[in-house]
Amino acid sequence: MKIVSIRFVFIVCAAVSSGALLFWTSQSVQKAEHRLAALDRAIQSERQAIRVLETEWDYLNRPDRLEVLARDYFDMSPLRSEAVSGNFSVIPDPALPPVMPSRKPSMAAQPVSTGARAVPPSSVLPAAARPSHPVAPVRPDASPSSSSDSPSRDDFRSLLEDLTRQPDGDG
Amino acid sequence: MNSFFRFHRRILKMQGVRRGALDHARARVMIISATFALFYIFIAVRAFDLSIIQYRVNDGVEPYVAAATGGTYRADIVDRNGVLLARTLETASLYADPKMIPDPESVARDIVGVFGDLSFDDVLALLRRQNRFVWVRRNLTPQEQYDVLRLGHPGLSFIAERSRVYPQGHLAAHLVGYTDVDGRGLAGIERSFDEFLAKGGQKPLALSLDIRLQHILHRELSAAIQKFSAQGGAGAIIDIATGDVLAGVSLPDFDPHAPGQSNAENRFNKLTLGVYELGSTFKVFSTAAALEKLDLSMAHRFDAREPLQRGRFRVSDFHPQKRVLSLPESFMHSSNIASALIGEMVGTQALKDFYSDLGLFTPMALEIREIGRPLLPPRWREINTLTAAYGHGIAVTPLQMMVAAAGIANGGIRVEPTLLYDRPVREGGSVPDVRIVSERTAHRMRQLMRLAVTDGTGRQADIPGYRVGGKTGTAEKIGERGYDRRRLISSFVGFFPMEAPRSGVFVMVDEPRGTRETFGYATGGWVAAPTAGRIINAMAPLVGVEPDFALSQDGRDPSASLKRYISHGE
Numbered sequence: 001m002k003i004v005s006i007r008f009v010f011i012v013c014a015a016v017s018s019g020a021l022l023f024w025t026s027q028s029v030q031k032a033e034h035r036l037a038a039l040d041r042a043i044q045s046e047r048q049a050i051r052v053l054e055t056e057w058d059y060l061n062r063p064d065r066l067e068v069l070a071r072d073y074f075d076m077s078p079l080r081s082e083a084v085s086g087n088f089s090v091i092p093d094p095a096l097p098p099v100m101p102s103r104k105p106s107m108a109a110q111p112v113s114t115g116a117r118a119v120p121p122s123s124v125l126p127a128a129a130r131p132s133h134p135v136a137p138v139r140p141d142a143s144p145s146s147s148s149d150s151p152s153r154d155d156f157r158s159l160l161e162d163l164t165r166q167p168d169g170d171g
Numbered sequence: 172m173n174s175f176f177r178f179h180r181r182i183l184k185m186q187g188v189r190r191g192a193l194d195h196a197r198a199r200v201m202i203i204s205a206t207f208a209l210f211y212i213f214i215a216v217r218a219f220d221l222s223i224i225q226y227r228v229n230d231g232v233e234p235y236v237a238a239a240t241g242g243t244y245r246a247d248i249v250d251r252n253g254v255l256l257a258r259t260l261e262t263a264s265l266y267a268d269p270k271m272i273p274d275p276e277s278v279a280r281d282i283v284g285v286f287g288d289l290s291f292d293d294v295l296a297l298l299r300r301q302n303r304f305v306w307v308r309r310n311l312t313p314q315e316q317y318d319v320l321r322l323g324h325p326g327l328s329f330i331a332e333r334s335r336v337y338p339q340g341h342l343a344a345h346l347v348g349y350t351d352v353d354g355r356g357l358a359g360i361e362r363s364f365d366e367f368l369a370k371g372g373q374k375p376l377a378l379s380l381d382i383r384l385q386h387i388l389h390r391e392l393s394a395a396i397q398k399f400s401a402q403g404g405a406g407a408i409i410d411i412a413t414g415d416v417l418a419g420v421s422l423p424d425f426d427p428h429a430p431g432q433s434n435a436e437n438r439f440n441k442l443t444l445g446v447y448e449l450g451s452t453f454k455v456f457s458t459a460a461a462l463e464k465l466d467l468s469m470a471h472r473f474d475a476r477e478p479l480q481r482g483r484f485r486v487s488d489f490h491p492q493k494r495v496l497s498l499p500e501s502f503m504h505s506s507n508i509a510s511a512l513i514g515e516m517v518g519t520q521a522l523k524d525f526y527s528d529l530g531l532f533t534p535m536a537l538e539i540r541e542i543g544r545p546l547l548p549p550r551w552r553e554i555n556t557l558t559a560a561y562g563h564g565i566a567v568t569p570l571q572m573m574v575a576a577a578g579i580a581n582g583g584i585r586v587e588p589t590l591l592y593d594r595p596v597r598e599g600g601s602v603p604d605v606r607i608v609s610e611r612t613a614h615r616m617r618q619l620m621r622l623a624v625t626d627g628t629g630r631q632a633d634i635p636g637y638r639v640g641g642k643t644g645t646a647e648k649i650g651e652r653g654y655d656r657r658r659l660i661s662s663f664v665g666f667f668p669m670e671a672p673r674s675g676v677f678v679m680v681d682e683p684r685g686t687r688e689t690f691g692y693a694t695g696g697w698v699a700a701p702t703a704g705r706i707i708n709a710m711a712p713l714v715g716v717e718p719d720f721a722l723s724q725d726g727r728d729p730s731a732s733l734k735r736y737i738s739h740g741e
Contacts, residue, residue, distance in 0.1 A: 027224060048261055052313055058255040059338040063386035078709045081636040081718040 243371030245335070245354055248347055248361075250382045251415075251592045253375075256347050257361065257427075259354065260336050262310040263329040265319055268303050272326035275299050282307060282327075285318045298326075310334045335361075337427045343385050345440040346378070346419050346539065346590060349427035357430070358438070360590065363539050377592035379415035384408050387709045388418040392678065395702040396422055399683035399693060405441040405569045407677045408710065411577035411666065414586045416537075417674070417714075419443075419570065444541040446566040447679070450646030451489075451505045451628075451695065452664050453562030455576050458502055458619065460525040461513045462612045469615070469736050471498045473509035484554050486511045486561075489645060489694070490628065497736040502619045503627025505643060507561045514560025515553075522556050528607050529575040530585070531567050538590045543568040562644060573664055573677035580620065580640075580666040580675065583613040621669040621730035624700075626737065632665055632700040634708045636718025638729060640672070641665030641703065643695030648682070658682050663699035667707055667716065669729045674714050678703045 070076040248257040272278050275298035283291045286308055297305045310332060311319070319327060335350045348359020356365035364376060392406045408418040421441040425433035439445065461467045475496045478487035488506050501509030514522055526532060534542045546566035548555045558564035570588065577586045585605040608616070620640035623629045628643040644662040647654035662679040666672035678699040685691035689698070711718070722728070 051258065051260055055255055055258050055260060055336055055338050061254070062339060062342075063383055064342075064390070067386075067390075079712050081634050081708060081711065084636070084718045 244333070245350075246368045246371055247375035248368070249375045249377050250343075250380045250385075251377060251417075252381065253377070254382045255338050256343060256378065256380070256382070257335060257337050259333050261331050262312075262334050263316045264309040264332045265307040265311055265316075265327060265329055267298055267305050267307050268326045268328065269298050269300050269305060270303050270326075272298055272324065278322075278324050278326065281322045281324065282319075285315060285322070335428075339382060339385075340428075341424045341426050342382065342389055343380055343419070344424050344427045345421045345438075345442065345541075346380065346416075347427065348539070349430045358541065359440075359539050378590050379410075379417065379592050380419070380590070381417045381713070383713055384710050385418040385420065387706055387713075388420045388676075389422075391702050391706045391709070392420055392422055392680075394705075395678070395680055395683075395698060399680060399686060399689075399698050401680045401683040401698075403436075403441060403681040405445070405677075405679045405681075406706075407442060407570050407573050407675075408706070409573060409577060409586070409588065409675050409677075410673065411581040411586060411675045412673060414574070414577075414588045415592075416570070416588055416590050421445075440539075440541045441569065441679075441681070443535070443537060443539065443568050443570050444543045446543045446546050446568055447660050447681075448563050448566045448646045448649075449569070449572050449660065449662055449679070450562040450644040451507075451510075452572060452576070452642050452644035452662050453559070453565075454502060454505065454510045455579060455616065455620065455642050455664070456526060456529060456531070457510050457513050457517070457522065457560035458498070459579050459608050459612055459616050460517045460522055462615050463608045464517055464521050464525065467498060467513075467516075469498050469733065472496065473498070473501050473506065473512050475501065475506050475508040479508045479511050479557075481511075481554055481557060484557070486557060497738075499619060499622055499733045499736045500738070502642075503623045503737075505623075505628050510561040511557040514556045514558075517556075517560075519551065519553060519556040522559065523551065526559070526565075528585075529578060531565070531571065531575055535568060535571045535574065535588065537570070537588055543571075545571070562646060569662070569677060569679050573675060576642075576664045576677075577666070577675045578607050579613055579616050580672050581613070583608040583610055617666075617669050617672070618729050618733050620666065621728065622733050622737075624665070625728065625730050626734075628694075628696040629663060629665070629700045631696060632663060632704040632707070634667075634704050634711070636720050637707055637711055637716060638668040638670065638719075638722065639665050639704065639707055640667065640669035640729065641676075641700070643700055645694040645696075659693050661693060661695040661698040663695050663703045665700075665703045665707065667711070668719070668722075670722070673716070674707075674710070676703050676706050676710075678706070 245259040247255060247259075249255055267278075269275070275295055279291055279294040279298055282294050283289050289308070294307070297307065307327070308315075311329075316329065319329075333354065335354060337344070337347065337349075344359075346359050348356060348361035348363075350356050350361050354369070356362040356368065360376070360378065361368065368376060388406045388408055392404050395401070396404050404420075404422045406418070406420045407416060409416050419442050421439070423437045425437040430438060472495050475488060475491075476493050478485050480486075486507050488504075488508055490504050490506075492500070492504055492506065496504065496506055496509055498509075500506075517525070523532075532545055532547060534544045536542075545568070548564055555564050574586045574588045578584060583606050585607050617640060620642055621638065622640075623642055624633045624639050629639075629641050632639050632641055641664055644660075644664070646660045646662075647656055648658040648660060649655070650658060660679060660681055661683055662677070664675070664677045666675045680698050680702070683693040683698045685693040685697070692698075
């Protein structure tokens, strides 16, 4: 009697290959599941980080803190009504670029708060916040060698100087 | 198995007597060894799977803080510009396993290095305990957690917890409220919208507050309280057209992260829960009642030469002019005698009806539960009509008074205050406007309030260009024996710009003490009015009011037409 029949070999091969296939499939499913879980965890932790950072942004933008910073570093003070002379409408609107990206524009359109008017007069803004048109004063200490640079870079330098100016310099 | 079958066939083929017990034994040995071989192969495969395959698949590092507890977060509370007022964050809480800390002294020193407010001895005592779990610190900031991780001590671990964070701190604590450790709202919006907030979801609850105005109000009110060594105060800024409460402050206040650490006095909401006799600010209402019900002429004259005597009651003026006053004069000098006479002229029933229409007799409708019930005389006598006309004998919440005055200043439409940015439309569509005084009366009252600021007791609230109008109030608090002349409640209710007011400001200072600068005065005109002026000065650019000096000049000012009723000197 034949010990190894063709049929027997075929069945064994089929069993082994289907077993291998099954193992490979289960391994790839497991791998995919692990990847999914890792991605979920990563998304979750990113969301957490975003929530924390948003909270921190609003914490750091507390009005009392901004007030102290504006007073100490920008030499700004609340606008007095006497400081406003004449009519706002006669001043051409230079479309000031926002000093800081405004957040949540969908909620910015308010019946009472008009954001544009809350921007202080342009004289107290650092130079970079102003549009580079001829009215902007030219800083005398700007070296002529840097004339090849784009004007925006000059503006950026003067902004940096403004920001890093030590308080003892102007008393 | 294969070998077993082969063997089996072989022994089947065997012939003879030797086939028997020996073959049986051999077969059993084969079966047992095959079983064990399979078992070991299984273990080998599993070991290979776990140690090589699974390791390569799981290349991620296990998180060092236990994973999120799942579910949704309690919804955020934001102001009208989307600035966060309250948010639930996942924070790490630090605990220690003392069994895994071989050297408590150095660990304690490191922990104290991270948390400066912990004491070394306390931490050391914690770490020397015999149990396996001690809380070191709950709800760390990310920076603190990073610092602790950098220490690298194996006995320190974190558990993720949820905590309610109020980025603005105490700024709007009374209105926003606070929660307990389980996240249930205990006060303010947190309590009244507890179910809505607990449901969570993506959409935050937007309040009508504007945190910038809130800060201005808080800053100026705190400054006034400090300057006049007062016990406390309250203030509000509202949009008198929509009823939006833009800012509301009650001082002293508390830290909503730890409400238990402040006393009940600080947690008490003076703005909406406390009821006070507010004094002369009520003359806005009695004068409006006289204009509305009696159509009183501006030229009407009141005899204020002598204090008014009614039975055993005596009404005298705080700023005595000792002469006959016209109606505008009596309003701007805040004459109690004239107001009492007005109350008498209007009559008890008519005045009560008018106050009731203004909503001064019933608790105000607002979206928080801390609402005070007005205190009225148990039995309303004739004399109560006289005193109610100048704001005594009736106690209401400051916000209630403010809202009632706003209803007159905005042209005569009753104001429904709200703390929500998107006020839900009530059933039956939009809320119908309720008229409380005619346009004409409202216009007269605006002129009178402007006059009180240009020429009267509220002069210090005047800001050039903004045409502030308002009324001061100085009430005596009730002491052990009747009214105490030295314990005052000074208030100011103001609106601007007076020809078309949009914003209203209310300031109340509790028990101010006069200073050298104010010549010892602690009245509404000296304490509350300048504070309100500073608030208006700071907030006007934010609400989009431009100073207009041309309109303030003589002849065009809202109060100009009343000037001829004023006699100087005499």
